Amino acid sequence: MIASAYAATAEHAAAGSGMPQFEPSVFQHQIVxxxxxxxxLLYLLKKYVLPPIEKILDERxxxxxxxxEAAEKSRLEADKIRQDxxxxxxxxxxxxxxxxxxxxLEAAKYRDLARESLTQELAKKKSVALAEIDAAKxxxxxxxxxxxxxxxxxxxxxxxxxxxxxxxxxKVVQEAVTAIQANPGKLQ
Amino acid sequence: xxxxxxxxxxxxxxxxxxxHFHVTKYLDFDYLGIDVAISNSVLWMWIAAxxxxxxxxxxxxxxxxVPGRLQSLGEAGYLFIRGIVDDIVGEKGRPFFPYIxxxxxxxxxxxxxxxxxxxFTVTSQLIVxxxxxxxxxxxxxxxxxxxxxxxxxxxxxxxxxxxxxxPLMIPIEIISxxxxxxxxxxxxxxxxxxxxxxxxxxxxxxxxxxxxxAWVPFGFTVIFxxxxxxxxxIQAYIFTILTCVYINDSIHMH
Numbered sequence: 001m002i003a004s005a006y007a008a009t010a011e012h013a014a015a016g017s018g019m020p021q022f023e024p025s026v027f028q029h030q031i032v033x034x035x036x037x038x039x040x041l042l043y044l045l046k047k048y049v050l051p052p053i054e055k056i057l058d059e060r061x062x063x064x065x066x067x068x069e070a071a072e073k074s075r076l077e078a079d080k081i082r083q084d085x086x087x088x089x090x091x092x093x094x095x096x097x098x099x100x101x102x103x104x105l106e107a108a109k110y111r112d113l114a115r116e117s118l119t120q121e122l123a124k125k126k127s128v129a130l131a132e133i134d135a136a137k138x139x140x141x142x143x144x145x146x147x148x149x150x151x152x153x154x155x156x157x158x159x160x161x162x163x164x165x166x167x168x169x170x171k172v173v174q175e176a177v178t179a180i181q182a183n184p185g186k187l188q
Numbered sequence: 189x190x191x192x193x194x195x196x197x198x199x200x201x202x203x204x205x206x207x208h209f210h211v212t213k214y215l216d217f218d219y220l221g222i223d224v225a226i227s228n229s230v231l232w233m234w235i236a237a238x239x240x241x242x243x244x245x246x247x248x249x250x251x252x253x254v255p256g257r258l259q260s261l262g263e264a265g266y267l268f269i270r271g272i273v274d275d276i277v278g279e280k281g282r283p284f285f286p287y288i289x290x291x292x293x294x295x296x297x298x299x300x301x302x303x304x305x306x307x308f309t310v311t312s313q314l315i316v317x318x319x320x321x322x323x324x325x326x327x328x329x330x331x332x333x334x335x336x337x338x339x340x341x342x343x344x345x346x347x348x349x350x351x352x353x354x355p356l357m358i359p360i361e362i363i364s365x366x367x368x369x370x371x372x373x374x375x376x377x378x379x380x381x382x383x384x385x386x387x388x389x390x391x392x393x394x395x396x397x398x399x400x401x402a403w404v405p406f407g408f409t410v411i412f413x414x415x416x417x418x419x420x421x422i423q424a425y426i427f428t429i430l431t432c433v434y435i436n437d438s439i440h441m442h
Contacts, residue, residue, distance in 0.1 A: 019206060021381065026211035027315045028223040033230040034310075034319045041237040042290040049244040050286060053266045056251040056259075063253055 151176055205388035209312055209381065229316070232308040236297040243297075265293070269428065276432035280439050288435075291320070292428040299380060299420030303413060311423070312380035314373060321372035324431050329365075332438030343441050372430055379423050383416045 151173075158172040215226040247262030255263060269289045273281045281288075295311060302309025310316055332340045344361040345354070390412065393405035 020209040029225040037233040
């Protein structure tokens with residue numbers, strides 16, 4: 001079947017004039033129409049197709065250019081703003097540092113003042129306390145003296161009232177001590 | 189075989205792999221003695237031209253700054269040709285841009301339209317490609333002569349060659365110049381013809397082989413159709429590039 005197809009094709013080719021492209025009777029109209037079609041297409045493309053393409057490409061080019069310019073302008077503006085902010089920030093930082101320094105100095109001054117006044121107060125309190133202690137000591141000594149006198153007087157009283165042996169004296173002293181202990185108010 | 193032979197023989201005209209290239213006149217016209225018949229070749233020229241216009245109409249129906257898919261494709265096509273013209277010819281090539289643009293898309297769409305089953309490949313006709321190539325080379329020669337006057341004949345005198353070799357070199361240059369339209373025309377015609385003949389032969393195998401063997405040539409035609417689309421682009425591109433080269437030669441000489 002394949003072989004016969006081949007044979008049929010070969011027969012057909014042999015019967016014809018070879019390649020159909022070399023048949024001169026179809027040349028002239030193709031030359032004419034090729035040129036005519038080309039120039040008609042050229043005319044239509046030039047009139048209706050190329051202008052819109054060029055227009056939109058130019059428009060896009062213009063838009064890109066203006067966008068780039070706008071972006072550049074914005075960038076410069078942002079740069080300026082950034083510099084301003086940095087300047088302000090630096091000024092603020094300087095001011096803050098200055099304030100802190102001032103505060104520190106003032107604080108130191110107050111601290112010194114406070115320390116001095118405290119020292120003075122403490123010294124005053126100390127001297128007062130010392131005076132009080134001294135007075136108390138003196139009072140205690142006087143009291144002790146009175147007490148001893150009282151005891152001695154009491155003991156002497158008892159001693160004079162009756163003759164006493166050692167036991168009696170000891171008993172009397174014990175009584176006196178007990179009496180004083182029982183009633184310390186008597187010593188005042 | 190003897191039983192099937194008459195059937196195959198009857199189907200033979202349809203199985204002619206060159207059948208695709210037959211020019212059939214539909215309407216026979218004559219204008220002032222010039223044959224202006226409408227044939228399948230002419231019809232498909234118009235269809236290709238119409239497809240070019242339709243493509244660009246759809247692509248730029250509603251042009252936008254941010255292009256859609258089709259618009260991007262159209263712009264890519266435009267910039268592609270613009271790039272070729274600017275790269276090869278330069279500033280002085282700008283007036284020729286519309287011509288080269290038209291040439292590229294006309295040839296491209298003729299090549300591609302020829303792949304539609306049942307269509308006709310205009311660029312597989314040597315007379316059509318020769319018309320274009322002769323016009324282009326003839327124009328480039330005339331334009332070079334117009335720009336440079338008799339100076340243009342120096343084009344055929346290569347520089348930096350000893351005078352003694354001139355009797356040899358000048359004929360070579362002239363022959364290579366004359367070969368330009370031939371090579372330009374034959375390259376496109378032969379590529380289109382060979383590709384489509386190959387496809388036709390493969391399809392012939394598809395219909396004559398039994399089902400278990402037919403898928404092999406059929407698979408080949410599927411792949412080769414893709415290759416043909418690529419060749420259609422490449423040949424249109426080469427034709428355009430060479431046109432630019434010839435125009436550049438006539439402007440700047442070499």
